[in-house]
Amino acid sequence: MLFKIARPAIFMLDPERAHRLTIAALRAAPHGAPASSGPLAVTVAGLRFANPVGLAAGFDKDAEVPDAVMGMGFGFAEVGSITPRPQAGNPKPRLFRLEQDHAVINRMGFNNSGAQTALARLTARKRRGTLGVNIGANKDSLDRIEDYAVLAKMMAPVADYLAVNISSPNTPGLRALQDESALADLLDATIAARDEAALPQPPPIFLKVAPDLQTADIEAIARLSMDRKLGALIVSNTTITRPELRSRHAGELGGLSGAPLRAMALQRIRDFRSATGGAMPLIGVGGIASADDAWERICAGASLVQLYSAMVYEGPGVARAITRRLEQRLQQSGLTSIEAAVGSE
Numbered sequence: 597m598l599f600k601i602a603r604p605a606i607f608m609l610d611p612e613r614a615h616r617l618t619i620a621a622l623r624a625a626p627h628g629a630p631a632s633s634g635p636l637a638v639t640v641a642g643l644r645f646a647n648p649v650g651l652a653a654g655f656d657k658d659a660e661v662p663d664a665v666m667g668m669g670f671g672f673a674e675v676g677s678i679t680p681r682p683q684a685g686n687p688k689p690r691l692f693r694l695e696q697d698h699a700v701i702n703r704m705g706f707n708n709s710g711a712q713t714a715l716a717r718l719t720a721r722k723r724r725g726t727l728g729v730n731i732g733a734n735k736d737s738l739d740r741i742e743d744y745a746v747l748a749k750m751m752a753p754v755a756d757y758l759a760v761n762i763s764s765p766n767t768p769g770l771r772a773l774q775d776e777s778a779l780a781d782l783l784d785a786t787i788a789a790r791d792e793a794a795l796p797q798p799p800p801i802f803l804k805v806a807p808d809l810q811t812a813d814i815e816a817i818a819r820l821s822m823d824r825k826l827g828a829l830i831v832s833n834t835t836i837t838r839p840e841l842r843s844r845h846a847g848e849l850g851g852l853s854g855a856p857l858r859a860m861a862l863q864r865i866r867d868f869r870s871a872t873g874g875a876m877p878l879i880g881v882g883g884i885a886s887a888d889d890a891w892e893r894i895c896a897g898a899s900l901v902q903l904y905s906a907m908v909y910e911g912p913g914v915a916r917a918i919t920r921r922l923e924q925r926l927q928q929s930g931l932t933s934i935e936a937a938v939g940s941e
Contacts, residue, residue, distance in 0.1 A: 599911030611691040611700075611908075619660055628667030630725040635926055636671070636919055636934045640877045640899050641800035641827030643756055645726050647671035647919045648934055649890060652881055652902035653730035653759060653804075657707065659714040666725035669916035674902065675714065676730030677761050678751070680743050682710035683734055686766060693908065694843035694854070698885070700905045702834070703850030705766045706732050711750055718754035728802065729755035735767050741782050745789035748801070752793035760786055763806035763833035765851045771806055776816040783824045800827025807832035807860045807882060811867070818871035828877040828899070831864045835882075854905035858883025862896055869897030874939055885910060887921030894934065895941040 606614050636647035650672040651665050659675040666673050685707025692701045708714070718729070731747040733740035748758055762773040762782065773782050783803075790798050803826055805817055821829055834851025841856060861882025868878055880898030884890055885906035893901050906914050922934065931937055 599913065603911070607693065607695065610689070611693050612688065615655075615691070619656070622661040622664040625664065627663045630663075630666040631669055631671050631919070634923075635932065636922055638671075638899055638935055640879075641757065641802075642797075643726055643800070643827075645671045645900060647922075648894065648898075648900045649915050649918050649922075650674060650728075650879075650900060650902045651907070651915070652904040653677055653728075653761065654702075654704075655904050655907065658709045659717045659729075662718075662727050663721060663724065668912050669919060670725075671915075671919075672726035672728065672756075672900070674728035674730050674759055675718075676708070676759070677706050677732035677764065678708055678711055678714045678729065678747065679706050679732050679734045680711050680737075680746050681734050682713070683708055690850070692845035692848050692850075694841060694845050696842040697846070697854065697856055698905075698909050699841070699843070699852060699854030699856050700908060701845060701848045701850045701852050703766045703848070705735065706764065711747055715750060715754065718751075726756045727754075728757045728759050730759040730761050730804070732761045732764065733767065733770065740770070740773065741778075741785050744782060745785040748786045748789040749793050752790050752795055752799055755799045757799045757802050757827055758786075758790065759802045759804050759830060761804045761833070763804050765806070765834060765836045771808075774805060774809070774813060774817065776820065779817065779820055783820060783826070787824060802826065802828045802830050802879065804830035805832055805864075807835045807857065807864050808837060809864070809867075814864075814867050814871050818868060818876065822872060822876055826876070828879055829868055829872075830879040830881060830902070831868050831898075832861050832882055835860060853882065854909075855883050855885065858889065862893060865893055865896045865898050869939060885914070887918045887925060890918055890922060891925050891937070892941075894937050895939070897939040897941075899935070899938050
């Protein structure tokens with residue numbers, strides 16, 4: 597209710613300024629306790645998630661507020677994308693609210709303070725909840741695969757899982773790493789570097805893919821992911837396609853997220869479920885703003901879901917609202933756990 601009252605004033609601010617103010621407020625506020633396990637608890641890649649609703653990468657790029665996020669009812673949080681060296685990102689303005697469409701277009705360009713800054717923060721925190729670290733490559737890198745390898749070894753000790761992000765449309769050429777040969781080399785290098793950290797329980801590697809994939813791409817990614825025994829596929833990132841939009845910023849360049857992505861992202865979950873035969877855990881992202889959206893994605897094959905744009909329009913209470921309603925949906929379905937709903941459509 598408070599957010600609905602404040603939203604008109606918030607939306608008068610530049611979106612990037614509003615985001616920075618939100619991060620500052622979360623840093624200053626006391627942290628709530630992380631979500632507790634119950635009927636919504638999920639185990640993926642050997643990790644226990646208190647509930648299946650997570651905050652996607654992009655919100656907390658510099659690992660400033662992961663514990664505050666998990667105190668808002670999220671079952672897990674993913675920080676980043678983090679690059680080896682600090683990066684300013686693309687010129688401003690680069691973040692646009694499409695209010696009539698309940699959508700966002702961004703062309704941020706992996707802006708972040710670099711791996712050393714994030715590592716210092718994550719090393720200092722008391723580990724609680726389930727934390728993913730999303731890693732990417734610098735725009736001007738001469739060897740992007742090496743960037744991922746460096747980050748995998750560096751972040752392995754502070755991450756519950758590593759998310760390899762090769763699907764942002766805002767770093768030129770990055771999505772080419774989804775091609776089969778390049779992806780095989782990337783995964784081999786990242787896994788080897790992760791293992792060089794010599795941890796008793798190395799974090800599983802999740803791969804974040806784009807929604808703008810052809811059938812052959814999906815089949816190749818599924819095959820490589822299972823062959824390399826990845827922990828999960830994160831399906832999907834923002835889209836460069838443009839469905840019919842009504843907002844004045846509809847023509848801006850960048851990745852589109854929010855409600856217009858819902859149908860495409862749902863179909864990609866079904867596609868990857870089919871391509872993997874249900875053998876690879878999937879994380880559904882894109883257009884999830886309600887418990888109905890989350891339930892549909894879970895029934896289509898997602899073990900977990902993530903959101904970000906919904907925070908813009910629904911406010912900080914969105915995770916608790918979704919999980920409360922998911923518990924009701926679970927009871928109505930007659931199932932005893934949310935895991936039993938995965939792929940049940």
